[in-house]
Amino acid sequence: MNRLLTLAVLVGGLLVVSSVTAQDAKKPEAAGKPEAPKAKEKYIIGFSQCTVKEPWRVEFNRRLKEHAEKAYPSVQLDMLDADDKTEKQVGDVKTFIRRGVDAILISPKEAAGLAGVVKEATEAGIPVVVLDRDVTYQGYACFVGGDNKLIGRAAGKVAIEMLGGPGKAKGVVYEICGGLASTPGQERRDGFHEAVEKEKGLKIIGGLDCDWKKDKAHSVTQDALKANPQIDLLYAHNDPMAHGAYLAAKAAGREGEIKFIGIDSLPNEGQRWVKSGELTATLLYPTPGEVGLDMAMKILKGEKVEKKVTLPTRVFTKENVEKGGVEVKVEKN
Ligand code: FRU
Numbered sequence: 001m002n003r004l005l006t007l008a009v010l011v012g013g014l015l016v017v018s019s020v021t022a023q024d025a026k027k028p029e030a031a032g033k034p035e036a037p038k039a040k041e042k043y044i045i046g047f048s049q050c051t052v053k054e055p056w057r058v059e060f061n062r063r064l065k066e067h068a069e070k071a072y073p074s075v076q077l078d079m080l081d082a083d084d085k086t087e088k089q090v091g092d093v094k095t096f097i098r099r100g101v102d103a104i105l106i107s108p109k110e111a112a113g114l115a116g117v118v119k120e121a122t123e124a125g126i127p128v129v130v131l132d133r134d135v136t137y138q139g140y141a142c143f144v145g146g147d148n149k150l151i152g153r154a155a156g157k158v159a160i161e162m163l164g165g166p167g168k169a170k171g172v173v174y175e176i177c178g179g180l181a182s183t184p185g186q187e188r189r190d191g192f193h194e195a196v197e198k199e200k201g202l203k204i205i206g207g208l209d210c211d212w213k214k215d216k217a218h219s220v221t222q223d224a225l226k227a228n229p230q231i232d233l234l235y236a237h238n239d240p241m242a243h244g245a246y247l248a249a250k251a252a253g254r255e256g257e258i259k260f261i262g263i264d265s266l267p268n269e270g271q272r273w274v275k276s277g278e279l280t281a282t283l284l285y286p287t288p289g290e291v292g293l294d295m296a297m298k299i300l301k302g303e304k305v306e307k308k309v310t311l312p313t314r315v316f317t318k319e320n321v322e323k324g325g326v327e328v329k330v331e332k333n
Helices: 002-007 022-026 055-071 086-099 115-123 148-162 183-196 214-227 239-251 270-275 289-300
Strands: 043-049 075-081 103-107 128-131 142-146 171-177 202-209 233-236 259-264 281-284 308-311 313-317 326-328
Touching (some): 043 086, 043 289, 075 086, 075 289, 086 103, 103 289, 128 289, 142 148, 142 289, 148 183, 148 233, 148 281, 148 326, 171 183, 171 214, 171 239, 183 202, 214 239, 239 270, 270 281, 270 313, 289 308
Parallel strands (some): 043 103, 103 128, 128 142, 142 308, 171 202, 171 233, 233 259, 259 281
Antiparallel strands (some): 281 313, 313 326
């Protein structure tokens, strides 16, 4: 397990900078000669959150609200919860456009379904900062979130270590996906497969879309256990699903045979479950609200921001969880 510590690979910058600046994206027709907006006494920022059905999003909102109150007394932050529905979220963003808010923060339910309304806001001259899940329209001002491909690859490396090490790993890996219409679902799957498929002794099965939900992962795992006499490791795209799977395995008396890997690492969820031995590992997915608001405020004050701000990740196992986990660094290919 010590080798897990060496998973922390090479250092890379946390900020990924693209050549497109927020100002260019905000007013495509005025690219090259952005006007510095005049400072206002009060800013209204609309925040469209896709759901608060999962604890990670409750924490995301709490931290964003606290940051807004402490750091930006001139900001009125209006939050709308889309109740896990793409159509409701489209309506929420349209409401912000109609109200003429100064900027919009959005954490979209899905990549394609929210692209149109992000474009509409951008074309209406409202800077949009996209948080955590990306959209298929790329003309918005700024994206802030974790590197899900890197997280998927790092989870794959953890899985390989747990199943015998590179070149020697053996076993059956069952995968439970988050929402596959969202970029974290797609990238956590792709990064994991990229790492694990190199190992000839490993077989990946499963791959059903459980939409990030603990109860769905629980029932999918019940079926998986009946259909598969051998499962050595279960990789779920978030901690609630990994824990739902663990509980199903426990009820079937098979939790001892399976290693469980999840993503998010909230102190009260993933990290706690790693400490208790229910999950074998969890990878950190930081909530992006505070940095997202900082970016929106810079844009409103006429400062240039990076088009893409990538938040770091860490891996937590029983060996390192008390010490705050180990950083996963950006690999140089
Ligand atoms: C919460 C959540 C997290 C996950 C993120 C991906 O809604 O499912 O558990 O890491 O969304 O966007």
